[in-house]
Amino acid sequence: MQKFKALGISNEIIRALNEMGFEEPTPIQLEGIPVLLEGKDLIGQAQTGTGKTAAFGIPLIEKVKKHPGMVQGIVLTPTRELAIQVAEELNRIGQFTEIHALPIYGGQDIQRQIKALKRHPQIIVATPGRLMDHMRRGTIKLQDTQMVVLDEADEMLNMGFIEDIEQILSTTSDERQTLLFSATMPRPIQNLAQRFLHDPALIKIKAKEITIPLVEQHYMEINDRQKFDVLCRLLDIQSPELSIVFGRTKRRVDEVSEALKKRGYSAEGIHGDLTQSKRDAVLRQFREGIVDILVATDVAARGLDVSGVTHVYNFDLPQDPESYVHRIGRTGRAGQPGLALTFVISRELEHLHSIEQTTKRKILRMPVPTMADAVEGQQRLTVEKLLNQVEEGNYDHYKGRAEELLTEMDSVSLLAAALKMLTKESHSTPVKITEELPVRVRTYGGNRRPSNAKKVVPKITPRNNSWKY
Known part of the structure; x- marks a missing residue:
């Protein structure tokens, strides 16, 4: 968290980011947060899943006053799904403050929204049409709004919201801070920026268009509670010589690595909370083959160069395409083939397609292996x-x-x-894996709605090594 602290973020938000599993800022967060904390307007041109919700959410929560009674921040989004996701992400970032974000969108009972507005949220995350409804009713007033965020501006343009956006911006104070985020910058968006933004900083984050030619890429569509069982079956069937399992958060890495050890696998985990000496020791064991499964977060595995990694398993889908490219690049090195397999929840499929567009590679669907497949793999070994x-x-x-x-x-x-x-038929003590739904995965480009975690006890699967791809 040192890089987040260096950006001048308050301890309450640092604590929340740590709880959420953030380890270090993404490029748009690193560049954007200092600019926004200074009070400047900003144009952020960023591709899918670059972490921009936190890039504007952290400064927004930092700058909003705690006392209720007026709407100080507005975030406009193209869809109700994105409005819900962004509001929940903001509330997670501000969980140790007194700041509250409320989603307002069409399709929900407006009387219910009016009742919620009486609790005086400081931040409103809204679709343009429903926000206009509340403005006409007088249930939302924007004269005290200090910051306006246009999230997915190009999508709002495509959906015909540009005139609503202009009217909303015209209602707010000229002293407001305005942030515009868009994956593309068509002429109407440029005109909007010229009209309503004052001397904005421009940050352009372009995902690297990289493909890994020697890595065979597959995905499996499964629910979160199946992941650990399926991972064990794959390890049994594919028998990787050295493999890396990527998890989204430090907590996930700890749980998966400990669960694998309880099942009899030779596994260790690394993440940013480990001391450097401990990380070095784990990596040394992995390089020497003493440990053949490394469970890691993206940050901990950055710069990892170990020859002989045959398989990469994305236990959790990465938050952005660049992280995906980094992960699968740990295999298929030195002219040797490799296999990368990603677990995908149904709601993450659109994010997976954005990764395909970035890498310009089709990620092939693979059927989920059965217990019979795992047993057959044991016999073959x-x-x-x-x-x-x-x-x-x-x-x-x-x-x-x-x-x-x-x-x-x-x-x-x-x-x-x-x-x-x-044939090894391990019957270990059941282990618990916390179900973790995606936190920063998007449909249109915002942050995927999290939900309460549940404890899941996976079924016992045999330990085995068998044939490889």
């Missing part, structure tokens, strides 16, 4: 080990006992019993 032992020889000491057994029973039954005994 056992046969492989047995054949390797035959090739190595050095088993003369056992031949006499083998010949005695063959006089008592047929060879097929004897070999089948040996395979059954040699």
